[in-house]
Amino acid sequence: MEFQLKRSYVSMTKTNDEPRKEEEKKKEKKQQQEVNKRIQMQMGRSDIDISKIGGPKDIEIYNDNITDTTQRYINDLKGIMNETTERIIKSIKEKELNSARIIRVPNDYYQRSLDFRKECLNAPDTKYLCKSLLMKNTKGICIDWKDPTNSLYYLVVFQYVTKLCSEKIMKFVRYINGYEISKKNFKFRLASPEESLQVTGFDHNAVTPIGIKYSDIPIILSHRVLELGHFWMGGGEVDVKIAVNVNQFRNQFKPYIADITYEGFIDPTENLEQLTSTF
Structure with missing residues (x-):
């Protein structure tokens, strides 16, 4: 369904x-x-504005403060190019993500606070920083991702200052498949780094929907990201990040939109272990 x-x-x-x-x-x-x-x-x-909640659909694209072309920001890669960055840039151009900004960050990016990361990206707030994780239904009866309403994998995109709730993912997936499958056949867990690399083509802390190995893996975008004009996410390499207009991302990638995080936000001044935890 x-x-x-x-x-x-x-x-x-x-x-x-x-x-x-x-x-x-x-x-x-x-x-x-x-x-x-x-x-x-x-x-x-x-x-919640129900007009913004749902599955794949065409939407109007709105402008925001990221207006420069992709070619302009390729220079922010500091001249370091390889097979992965070329794949990312190719995908950006094929998807016509003219709002995209792609930059290379310091090597110690993930050892520093969210405030430091925000400054590296010139983001308005830490809420604009997002991560993409490959979730696997470890008790599912499905063997692949051909059916987006009952997929073995889902790529979830949510803010660093929020905490992912696997129970909400399970409830949402059961809803979109019409509750036709028993609850006992659902248990979502983070895919192992090795499995994530095999499916997405990206290492840990580098996963992104853009240029993903299997482009038909269903995506679930946190409804909280809709409140932002644009957001930052992984860029295929650990030290590469990509920003894109929210509505343009929705128009090109057709993600499901759902409440998949716990209520409230994590304090960005807390320790890094809490900020990087999944559940």
Whole structure:
């Protein structure tokens, strides 16, 4: 079952079918309201803009403060190019991510605080820093990722200042497959570094949806990222980071949007062990 919000298209010309079309429009609106209600109940939230929640769908792209072209920011790689960076840049161009910024950060980036990392990226706040993790359903009956509503793997993207909740991932995936599979067949855990490398093509701390080895692996983007104009994530190498416009990312990668983190934010002044923990 593909989980996405439907759109209505109403003819601008009045015809004899107008009453029937109006009735269909009302019916679809009612169905949409039911979907919205179910989503709110599923997430336990009534304050979320439902128009932004759902699965793959086309959306309008909005401008934000990242406006320079990709070619401009290739220079920020400090002249260090290899097979991985070339793959990333190729994917950026193929996806027409003209909002993308790609830069190389200091070698001790992950040994330093989030505030230090924020300054390296010239990000407005630590909330703009995100990570991508490959999650595996260790009790699933699926053997691959061909069915996005019941996949062996999901690539989740969320903020460093939040903590991932595997229970919420399980509930969301059960919802999008219509609860057709027993709860006992779901247990999401972080894929091992070796398995993640094999599936994504990237090492630990370098995983990104851009240029991923298997591009059809379903992506789940934290709904909190929608509040940002753009966000930073891994760039294929440990010391490379990529920023992209949120709406442009959604338009090109068609991620599911879901509440997949615990409530509240982690204090960026806390120790690095807490900031880099998964669960």
